[in-house]
Amino acid sequence: MARRVLITGARAVAxxxxxxxxxxxxxxxxxxxxxxxxMARWSKAPARVHRYPAPRQQGAAFRARIVELVDTFGFEQxxxxxxxxxxxxxxxLHRRLGERLFVPNxxxxxxxxxxxxxxxxxxxxxxxxxxRHPIDCVEGLERFASRSREWVFKPRFxxxxxxxLVAPDRRVLAAITPSPDAPWMAQARIHGEEVCFHGVAHRGxxxxxxxxxxxxxxxxxxxxxxxxxxxxHREALRKIAARLAQCAVIHGQFACDAMFDEAGAAxxxxxxxxxxxxVHLLTGVGHLAHAIGDGxxxxxxxxxTLYLGPAMVxxxxxxxxxxxxxxxxxxxxxxxxxxxSRPGDRWPxxxxxxxxxxxxxxxxxxxxxTNAAATYDLEWNGEELP
Numbered sequence: 064m065a066r067r068v069l070i071t072g073a074r075a076v077a078x079x080x081x082x083x084x085x086x087x088x089x090x091x092x093x094x095x096x097x098x099x100x101x102m103a104r105w106s107k108a109p110a111r112v113h114r115y116p117a118p119r120q121q122g123a124a125f126r127a128r129i130v131e132l133v134d135t136f137g138f139e140q141x142x143x144x145x146x147x148x149x150x151x152x153x154x155x156l157h158r159r160l161g162e163r164l165f166v167p168n169x170x171x172x173x174x175x176x177x178x179x180x181x182x183x184x185x186x187x188x189x190x191x192x193x194x195r196h197p198i199d200c201v202e203g204l205e206r207f208a209s210r211s212r213e214w215v216f217k218p219r220f221x222x223x224x225x226x227x228l229v230a231p232d233r234r235v236l237a238a239i240t241p242s243p244d245a246p247w248m249a250q251a252r253i254h255g256e257e258v259c260f261h262g263v264a265h266r267g268x269x270x271x272x273x274x275x276x277x278x279x280x281x282x283x284x285x286x287x288x289x290x291x292x293x294x295x296h297r298e299a300l301r302k303i304a305a306r307l308a309q310c311a312v313i314h315g316q317f318a319c320d321a322m323f324d325e326a327g328a329a330x331x332x333x334x335x336x337x338x339x340x341x342v343h344l345l346t347g348v349g350h351l352a353h354a355i356g357d358g359x360x361x362x363x364x365x366x367x368t369l370y371l372g373p374a375m376v377x378x379x380x381x382x383x384x385x386x387x388x389x390x391x392x393x394x395x396x397x398x399x400x401x402x403x404s405r406p407g408d409r410w411p412x413x414x415x416x417x418x419x420x421x422x423x424x425x426x427x428x429x430x431x432x433t434n435a436a437a438t439y440d441l442e443w444n445g446e447e448l449p
Contacts, residue, residue: 065091066356069138071129072096072145073103073112074418074437076371076403077338079411080346081142081355082108088349090356093136097125097147097440099421101414108408117440118150122448126156133160140165140356144338146222148172148315149443165355166315167336169448174311175336177445178219179248182331188310190303191330193322194251198241207249211236214249220444222335223285223434253322253330258292260300261318261341263351264308265358271351273344273364274300279379279395285434287374288395289340291366299329307334316342316355343369343402372401373415 068085070078073094079102082092086108094103095113104112113132116124129151133141142165143151151157152169166172174184182192197219198204207214216239217227228235230252241247256276263271274297277286292300300321307313318339320332345351350361370379375396383392404412419433426436 065089066140067091067093067110067136067138068140068142068352068356069093069095069113069132069136070109071115071141071143071147071151072338072441073100073109074098075144075338076102076415077340077342078144079103079106079108080343080402081144081338081351082106083405083408084346084349085352085356087347088352088356090352093132093138095132099418101417102403102411103414105410105414106408118147119439119441119443122150122153125150126153126159129156130159133163138163142316142355144316144342145441146337146438146443147441148337149176150441150448153448155449167311167313171311171313172336173445175313175317175334176220176443178217178221178250178333179246180219181334182248182250184311185307185331188306190306190310191328193253193330193332196249197246198249199243199246201240203241204236204239208233208236213252215252216247216249217333219246219248222438222442223281227284250332253324253332255322255324256296257320257322257332258296258300259286259318259320259339259341260292260304261316261339261345262304262308262313263316263345263354263361264313265354266314267309267312268358269301269305269308270358271345271354271361272301272304273341275341275344278391279370279375279382281374281378281434286340287378288368288370288399289344290368290395291344291364295327296323296329299323303329303331307331340371368395368399369402370395370399371415372403372412373419375401377419 073096085092091110094109097117115128118125152166182195185192212230260274274292275289279288280286316338318335344364353359354361383389422436423433426433
């Protein structure tokens with residue numbers, strides 16, 4: 064019988080692509096999520112798609128359902144892709160599932176997810192990070208008011224770059240209200256080129272890596288088209304990723320945003336201890352599955368341009384028209400490859416559009432952004448978990 068893997072966070076294109084890679088490696092991939100996921104359900108890649116309760120609002124029921132699924136189907140691995148990773152790492156569930164979870168413990172995830180803690184630990188490990196300062200009260204902003212243009216302000220627990228303020232003026236800065244329950248940080252602004260990387264670590268050893276940049280982004284900063292990073296940037300970040308994986312003893316997927324300044328020096332900005340779009344550069348023929356399942360080092364990712372098809376059309380084309388970049392958009396669209404649909408598996412493209420509309424409706428109902436709606440039922444902001 065084929066080895067079975069449960070991939071959670073099926074709303075993410077990353078989850079579908081990981082499932083395809085496990086299928087290519089001979090595994091039987093199952094997907095699961097707490098919301099209807101038409102993109103995943105309409106794909107031929109997963110053997111089955113399961114449902115579980117919302118991790119954030121129904122934590123105990125979520126943990127019980129995960130245990131039930133693992134016991135029923137005998138999953139050898141549980142691989143998260145979205146912020147349900149934090150709920151899977153809750154101590155009780157982590158003890159119950161043990162080695163089957165491709166997840167670090169919650170303490171490690173907190174080190175990586177808390178943006179200020181991440182920078183502090185990186186400094187202790189000798190990794191390059193910009194100057195940073197915690198801000199947990201409105202009065203803490205006053206020291207930056209006269210030179211706010213030199214800093215980036217962001218919540219210590221946030222996602223998609225939605226709330227980050229890059230070089231704000233006094234008026235914009237005065238609008239935020241940090242508190243002990245909702246702490247922020249100030250990070251020195253680095254001028255240069257932003258490059259991201261996605262890594263997979265097996266008990267502290269880097270076993271898969273891809274570095275990329277994105278010139279097509281949503282307003283908050285999330286990219287939806289991905290191009291290979293320059294050779295010198297890739298090699299510099301590979302060394303940083305290997306060091307980070309070793310020092311933090313990471314067992315799972317992790318991704319970082321970095322900035323190369325005008326002198327070519329790299330600085331780590333923040334970390335996402337979960338799957339990101341960079342994973343698409345590692346999927347295809349089963350190498351990622353072997354890295355996750357068995358710790359077998361994956362070969363270097365082939366240089367290629369990839370994009371999220373629905374976002375490239377819905378957001379990219381209007382951006383290209385407004386910014387007089389239609390020629391650039393067409394070059395990316397024509398020479399790159401969509402990661403949502405594949406030959407013989409085209410229905411996920413329509414499913415992704417339906418899912419996006421559903422999240423937009425959820426955002427409208429709760430008066431939040433579509434990005435926020437996409438993590439409304441699973442985000443984690445440092446709360447204690449049983």
